Amino acid sequence: MDFIVPPRRSKRSHFTLDQKHAILDEYDKCLERGSRIAFCRAVGIGDNTIRLWVQQRETGELRSRSKQGREDHRLREHDKRLLKQVLKENEVLKAKLARSEAAVDILGKASALLDAMAKSAAATDPELKEPEPQRPEWLTSKPGKTSP
Template sequence: MDFVIPTRLSNRHHFTTAQKLAVLDEYDKCLEHGSKSELARAVGIGSRTLSGWFNDREAGILSSRSDSIKGNDVPEYQRMTVSDKKLLKQLQKENDALRAKLAKSEAAVDILGKASALLAAMAESATATDPVMEELEPGRPAWLTPKHSDPSL
């Protein structure tokens, strides 16, 4: 376990709400059979107490007697349930994916802008170098125009 066990002055002292939440975060990570009971023994509380804290947290009513006495009670609107935490993680992942998609789209727009400017410059330079041919007679095709090989005629 990489978890730092919260300390109490004695068995009569209460855990703060922050300590309870830290223990419950570790409780959520316990997946193996018997690991939740092992965590409860390591912290020095009963497994029923730990499951009671879990239920209180899920209901949004987890608090501590020591916080109430010291005036450090966490307001109800600041508490997050497990489902709220899962939703937050899901939304953060979705937000990261959308940011990556936005960056990719912005890069594509930038490339398309540069390509458009390049094509416009190429078209402009092509029209500037095209030779201008004059029509001999307006409306008369060149093959109908007589060709004079002898200038004296």
């Protein structure tokens, strides 16, 4: 192994971002069985720490070496306009959904009322026979076809 271990003041000192990336680069080069553990021992880092750094690098928490300084996480002006537009569209769609649900509810109640009126009319007028429950057309079988 020709990797130079970065000097630290003590075992509790932290590695810099560049040192972490250099250590991870060397760690990735360890391909032989047991070489990664040997590398961790040589550097003086626990294998859990290396795994944590690898995970942070994969999720983007360990910032890139090319990006010096702080990243700007604030929204840009275009993104703010787009967000406002999407939120407004979301409110419009929520209102449409509420109106549609209310209409379906009203239609259901109207259907139940008409059904009750038909049953009531049949009960009071002896000439009207009891209405048979109607099956929707798409549920009725076609002549000549047998259902399984």
